[in-house]
Amino acid sequence: MDTLHSGLTQTNLKNSPRLWAGLAIPGTVWLIALFAIPFYAVACIAFGTIDPIFRDAVPQWNPLSWNFVQARQIFSSLATGALQGVAIRTVVYVVSAVTLSFLIGFPIAYFLARHAGKRKLLLLVLIIVPFWVNYLMRMLAWVNLLSVDGLFTRFMRVFGVNYNWLDGSPITVILGLVYGYVPFLILPLYATLERLDWRLVDAARDLGANSRQAFRLVTLPMSKAGLVAAGILIALPMFGDYYTNDLLSRSPSTEMIGNQIDFFLNASSQPQNGALLVLALSIFLLFFMSFYLRSTRQQSKQVTR
């Protein structure tokens, strides 16, 4: 009787499609109009034409008449031409910054999840603080420290290091990316490690594995999905970053793809090239994004189970 009853009401709640659809419609329409359609608009401009007189991009709304002349040029430029340097640099910077972020972030998240003890809440709060400090404020802080008469520059001069940090230094840009994004890595890493069943690691230790073996054979495989997802989570915005670079270097020698997009769309009026680069970046990132969405969906399924 009881199961029959709850079964009935269950269907009741699930069975009011009109109300639920009504609630979902405004937000869905909003996202179609201002998220999905804009992507289509990017494609239409990327594969459109250039007005011969005003030199402005003319969108081609009909996909059947898309023209790929400029696209071919930009893509080959990214692969082998003038933009090749930018493409390679973007990947190298992001990979280095993500790697460094893991080297810093993983031990911290691990300590926080396993050994923080009584101080855990305090440490957690202190680690969340940078999350809430404006990104530009954190960059501004380093611009002040690294400028010619900045505290850090003067401090380093004591040791005989005389380096121009803010003038096209790849080291500054990569470390700036690390500084900017590492807080966004630590929290998801911590959440992953916190969820692990550490009894399995203890079991491995009891069965004779040393701590390194237990880490490599138990901890790492168990947390792999979460680690990859956390890495993707910071790699995605880094791939599109241009402001870190702009604030800490401002030199063409450290430009990333984001800087080129910003340049084509905001500084010069070559929106077609900008649209093409946005498209190229999106296609490149689509793989990471779908991987991330799939892995988080699996995780949430496991949780609800």
Added chain:
Amino acid sequence: MSRNTQKSNSPLRFLIWGYIVWSLVPVMIAVIFSFNDGRSRTVWQGFSFRWWWQDPNSSVFQNAEMRNAIVNSLVLAISTLLIVTPLGIALAIGSQRIRGRSEKFVQGLTSTPLITPEIVVGAALLLTFTRLFTAIPLGFAAQLLGNVTFSLASVVVIVRARLVSIGASFEEAARDLGATRWQALRFVLLPMLWPSVMASLVVVFATVIDDFVITSFLSAGVSSETVPLRIYSSVRGGATPALNALATLLVLTSFAVLIIGLFGLSTWRKRHGERGGLRAALADVTQINS
């Protein structure tokens, strides 16, 4: 045993405190320099409130452009909240409960903006507003639409997590007692969603007031300049410590909102007999379940 593990982890302990110093001290130095008496942002020349309010032209509270940026930031953040909160709550409930083919579509559509790099969203909206929806001018209107679009997904995620933890039984009970579907939603479910609503208000406010990329792509010059845009355009110039003061003000604002939100969340929880405290409230606003 426990002493043993603590000892063996002392390098990690050292690392974590080192990290905290590294992540916070530069910002603190920038805050301190907002009280510099001289024009330099790097050489200390004594303490004063010159760049906060004493200087009649270039202090934060008296400089027309900086005040303009502060007002623009606040107006943008609050307007975004007013639109995105109801939109997001409705979308969260609806998208959790619709079934069939549209379920996957709507869920995909709501989760993608969360991980799309901002530059892609900003560029796409810029091109859309200048070439397709030309009725919407760049500036405040475009910035508002852009920020709502970008923050909608985070409201949905926060509210949906709460929906899952509430479950269906309360609404079912209300239905059994004779409430209509709408009444059960309005008088039973909605009040229970309050913590997630408060968390989304805090998160969205902080996101919008800190937003640089979308707001910058969709701005139309000084009239729609926000605080982050102002910071961005003057960091590398010869700006005075008033810039540090402006950035400090921005940080203080988001912290004030965060603290009010955390306080509100834990009070609500206590009053309604839910387990919680600071850690639960932190989990609400960071979406990290610990």
